[in-house]
Amino acid sequence: MRAVPAGCDDGGMAAYESDGVVLRTIRYGEADAVLSVYTRERGRVSAIAKGARKPTSKLGGRLQPGVLVHLMLHEGRGDMATVRGASVVRTHAGLWVEGYRLRAAGCVLETALRGLPEHEPSEPTFNLLVRTLDLLSEAPPRETPPRVDPLVLGFAVKLLVVGGLLPRLGECATCGAGPPLVGFSAHAGGALCPSCARAGEPLEPGAREAFAALVGRPLSEAAQACPPHAALGVERLVGLVLREHLGVTLKSATPV
Numbered sequence: 001m002r003a004v005p006a007g008c009d010d011g012g013m014a015a016y017e018s019d020g021v022v023l024r025t026i027r028y029g030e031a032d033a034v035l036s037v038y039t040r041e042r043g044r045v046s047a048i049a050k051g052a053r054k055p056t057s058k059l060g061g062r063l064q065p066g067v068l069v070h071l072m073l074h075e076g077r078g079d080m081a082t083v084r085g086a087s088v089v090r091t092h093a094g095l096w097v098e099g100y101r102l103r104a105a106g107c108v109l110e111t112a113l114r115g116l117p118e119h120e121p122s123e124p125t126f127n128l129l130v131r132t133l134d135l136l137s138e139a140p141p142r143e144t145p146p147r148v149d150p151l152v153l154g155f156a157v158k159l160l161v162v163g164g165l166l167p168r169l170g171e172c173a174t175c176g177a178g179p180p181l182v183g184f185s186a187h188a189g190g191a192l193c194p195s196c197a198r199a200g201e202p203l204e205p206g207a208r209e210a211f212a213a214l215v216g217r218p219l220s221e222a223a224q225a226c227p228p229h230a231a232l233g234v235e236r237l238v239g240l241v242l243r244e245h246l247g248v249t250l251k252s253a254t255p256v
């Protein structure tokens with residue numbers, strides 16, 4: 001807990017404004033909602049929106065998952081801020097008219113919620129999240145499950161880059177040998193050559209190439225970077241890295 005300086009008139013409380021993407025809303029009490037928001041100014045924060053679930057509340061409709069809002073927040077002594085006001089910057093309305101997009105967006109928001117630490121702002125992460133939702137709200141529905149949509153995977157891979165968790169993929173992570181690389185170990189730090197592969201798991205064909213292409217190409221080209229046959233393999237690599245470094249297993253990554 002943060003120390004409150006003695007003699008401080010406002011008891012250490014502070015108001016601030018920030019753009020933020022709503023990651024999750026949870027019903028709280030009679031009419032309140034508790035939000036998880038990824039803000040530009042403070043990173044991921046929790047905030048309570050009092051009265052947000054009253055039918056007359058203007059706040060409630062604005063504070064839906066996936067919406068980019070401009071928030072006025074008041075930080076108290078506890079962990080949770082209070083929402084004083086909110087205006088919509090972008091609704092990402094396209095997400096709500098197509099079930100596939102909404103489920104894909106749900107995977108992105110879950111990754112952000114579970115993979116990003118609280119109170120650690122990152123401009124590149126904020127921009128990546130907004131850009132992903134912009135693109136997803138216009139994305140075509142695909143045959144493959146939404147959790148392996150190229151934009152969902154592109155977001156996750158670029159998040160690893162921003163977070164400094166990118167595995168080594170061009171050479172063996174253990175001995176430095178070049179291709180062929182046939183295994184993968186998040187613990188060892190990346191792909192493995194045939195001699196070192198026993199320490200890891202098999203590397204699925206096309207996964208390494210697609211992963212590297214998602215790193216190197218803009219998010220708008222994610223579908224070209226990650227062909228459908230490589231998507232499950234990329235998802236698996238992302239999952240292994242998240243589990244190794246953050247101890248996170250995504251609910252949305254449970255095979256269907």
Ligand SMILES: [Zn+2]
Nearest residue numbers: 172175193196
């Ligand atoms: Zn090796």
